[in-house]
Amino acid sequence: MNIEAEWMRGGTSKCWVFESGQFGDTETSPDALLPRLFGSPDHRQIDGVGGATSTTSKAMIVHRPADDDIDVEFTFAQVGIEEAAVDWGSNCGNCSAVVGLYAIEKGWVTPTSDITRIVTRNTNTGQIIIQRVSTPAGALPIVPQAEMPGVPFPGYRVGLGFQDPAGKTTGSLLPTGSAAETISAGGTRWTASLVDAGAPVVILRAEELGLDPERYDSWFAGVELQLETLEQIRRQAAVRMGLAATTSEAARAIPKVAIVAPPAQSDAGSDVSVMMLSMGKPHPALAITGSIALTLAARTPGTVLYDITEHNLRPTLRLRTPAGVIETWSEEKDGSLIIGVDRTARTIATTTIHLPETLDNTVDASLAGATR
Amino acid sequence: MNIEAEWMRGGTSKCWVFESGQFGDTETSPDALLPRLFGSPDHRQIDGVGGATSTTSKAMIVHRPADDDIDVEFTFAQVGIEEAAVDWGSNCGNCSAVVGLYAIEKGWVTPTSDITRIVTRNTNTGQIIIQRVSTPAGALPIVPQAEMPGVPFPGYRVGLGFQDPAGKTTGSLLPTGSAAETISAGGTRWTASLVDAGAPVVILRAEELGLDPERYDSWFAGVELQLETLEQIRRQAAVRMGLAATTSEAARAIPKVAIVAPPAQSDAGSDVSVMMLSMGKPHPALAITGSIALTLAARTPGTVLYDITEHNLRPTLRLRTPAGVIETWSEEKDGSLIIGVDRTARTIATTTIHLPETLDNTVDASLAGATR
Known part of the structure; x- marks a missing residue:
């Protein structure tokens, strides 16, 4: 044949x-x-x-x-x-x-x-x-x-x-109804945006994790030290998003975790610094679905990402990752919102x-x- | 285009x-x-x-x-x-x-x-x-x-x-003119057959290295302990075969080293046990060129391999390697010797x-x- x-x-x-x-x-x-x-x-x-x-x-x-x-x-x-x-x-x-x-x-x-x-x-x-x-x-x-x-x-x-990528998994862009949640884990309270667009993603602030926005290259090591706490946050988010009934039943692959911060002052080529965790580990790149979720979060008032990018909201968003900058774009047309990547x-x-x-x-x- | x-x-x-x-x-x-x-x-x-x-x-x-x-x-x-x-x-x-x-x-x-x-x-x-x-x-x-x-x-x-694969690199099957040489290294004298067919190969007896023919699965560990001595033998062989002017000038890749022994009594499926060293390390398989060299050595009186296989010389030779048995065959036709593998x-x-x-x-x- x-x-x-x-x-x-x-x-x-x-x-x-x-x-x-x-x-x-x-x-x-x-x-x-x-x-x-x-x-x-x-x-x-x-x-x-x-x-x-x-x-x-x-x-x-x-x-x-x-x-x-x-x-x-x-x-x-x-x-x-x-x-x-x-x-x-x-x-x-x-x-x-x-x-x-x-x-x-x-x-x-x-x-x-x-x-x-x-x-x-x-x-x-x-x-x-x-x-x-x-x-x-x-x-x-x-x-x-x-x-x-x-x-x-x-x-x-x-x-x-x-x-219109929002809510394809859970039914809505913000499955909890709120743009920012407070999650307790490892003895601390964390601010998290739980977003479903492209894929379900939990977005955290780098500063709360003690990661220095001016020293993006130090994030890998800093994240490695807090993987257990990050996994606890992720599992609680899974329950709040309706993806799992209990934290122990949360899937390994979703939601993913994204850690974000304003770009370093020396970094004129991006709008936000991002480190993604995939399957429990910091990931050098950013899946296309993850970049769609972050772009929609950046456009949504109240999310941790909106706080970073609101002063600079343009049709394009440049996401700094260890593997390089990913640029996404957004447009509204015929009543639809289109989020794109090249x-x-x-x-x-x-x-x-x-x-x-x-x-x-x-x-x-x-x-x-x-x-x- | x-x-x-x-x-x-x-x-x-x-x-x-x-x-x-x-x-x-x-x-x-x-x-x-x-x-x-x-x-x-x-x-x-x-x-x-x-x-x-x-x-x-x-x-x-x-x-x-x-x-x-x-x-x-x-x-x-x-x-x-x-x-x-x-x-x-x-x-x-x-x-x-x-x-x-x-x-x-x-x-x-x-x-x-x-x-x-x-x-x-x-x-x-x-x-x-x-x-x-x-x-x-x-x-x-x-x-x-x-x-x-x-x-x-x-x-x-x-x-x-x-x-007629013999001597393609050095001009003759036995570049030293002898089927078995004595090489001193690590304070001991070793018997080695230096053969050029398919590729130049140094063939050593497992027993001299303290490797038990009845326990083939122990060879990997036993060889690892003697890599320095084996490299000294290999470099001296390179000089004797005319492949290098001095031991320090011997190439990493040739000659290769093969360690041989009679098959374990429990192993009815092979005629000889072989472990090849490639680039200084024991190798799980056997390159086709290496199997050609060993087959010709098995047919040549006086080599360390002939001593193992002479009682059992058939048109096919079954070589036990960690990756499985390789079978080669030999035939003479129109004045040529053909060594083959399937x-x-x-x-x-x-x-x-x-x-x-x-x-x-x-x-x-x-x-x-x-x-x-």
Whole structure:
């Protein structure tokens, strides 16, 4: 069996893009087919197209829905490496950035001006993402030239606009009804903003944790010393947001924790310093979903982030992270609020993947032993 | 620019196979083109086809020579990951296994019987490798079924026969003229066989190092305690083999050291227990070149390996390594000695790789700034 796929880079991920028509009944369902195409289960994925890391074992399944309002509908698949399984539980912001470019390259959407707008819908989350791809004079440049942090080669600029991202998990932007809560943990009272946009996030003030806004490079070490208290805060926040019934039942992955402070005086290139915690540890980067939550919090009076950014509220917000500055943008249009972030994307290769085995392991007995 | 390539698994490596006609002048020389296609320099190779590990950042360049005696000539390229550079210094045994299968799949060689014989020549080393691919009833089976250690999915069985591999580095199988030398190091005298076949290897007896043949699983720890003495032996061997003028000038990578013993009495599945040292450390596996050297040593009277295997010399030799048993075979034909090892290979995908940039970074100034 041969399967057609485009191998694309979206942001800092590599993604295999399949059209949904190639998947069908049980035997060719993506749950069965994707792990085998990727070479799973195998920690090296040596017999398949997977890259043996979480950011290179990803697939996108795309199709053109009948719905006129949506140009492309897409489903993200995190393909297991050591397990022959697919996780459909979330979207990937980086891989999302390939969808608009794919639609243009395949002729599904025809560029007509300097920016081509592609309305996409992610089926994992229900999130509508309005993508804007640079098409100067109505065409993709032959040589893409847009740069982004973490990628040493240029790609096509893709703006990802998350339409009305608030409350997708809990039903509202501020699930407790308040922009700032007081949480007691480790013998101290902490100010926390509990926000649901893109993903549920608990936002804390760096100063309360004794972290110096002027010395951002000291935060890693300072955060490491307070992980236990931070985890207590996070679990209480999970309960208040309605994500868990008790603190002991709170999930490891959500909500995430973000620690924020005004930028250092020497840092003219950002509006806020951020350190994210993911799975209990300080994280060098910022997931796209996290940047959406912080951007909406920065626009919401009363949050700990609004206090930092209100004097400087512009359509763009520049978030300092250990891995570099992430810039987000906001706009209101036709009654919707769109929060966006820019990525770059590029098609690495056009491929036909060969799948010799039948998936149910039925083999022609006459071939058995036909080896040297 | 578009470049056609087959993405193939050869043994436990992934290899990108290019036909040489796609490379030409300076701008399209493989030294310039391969690193960019692979996404180098970048420790993640996120914008290219490289897999960001040494076993997944490999290329083969193949062509059909005018020479009637050779079906396919191939050049191995180890593509740098953090450096935009290509190492042409050696061949890769695993990737070699894709060449015969490629020739059959492209119709360069037509199968006529149950085994198709493809004569290949590696240009990095000058080594002729006679490949035998299983083609029952004169065709590749639709479903490949051959298994090998380290690869969880089946492939096509490929036998790699190294023709007259002795002396490719030093000029002779036994560069000192003797099958066993005595080397003094660490206050003791050691028996060593210095052999050049596939690669230069120093072979030592496990018993002399106090390693118990009946307790193979204790060797790792026992070898770790004697690394300094082993390095002294290795450096003296390098001088005696003519690979270095003085012990201090001996290279890190060659010669390699192999420690051998009769198999444990409980081990009916091997003919010899082997532990290889690579770059100063015990290695869990055995490079194909190392297995060729040991096989030729086992056939050569007077070597420390001949003493172990002479009572049991068969056309095949089973080498116990921590990663599993490697089986080699030997045959004499038309005045040549062929030492072989079996691998499996498979084509993962047929691809067109997209290279948007011009390599000299000349860009159309009218496109500058054409980003969102």
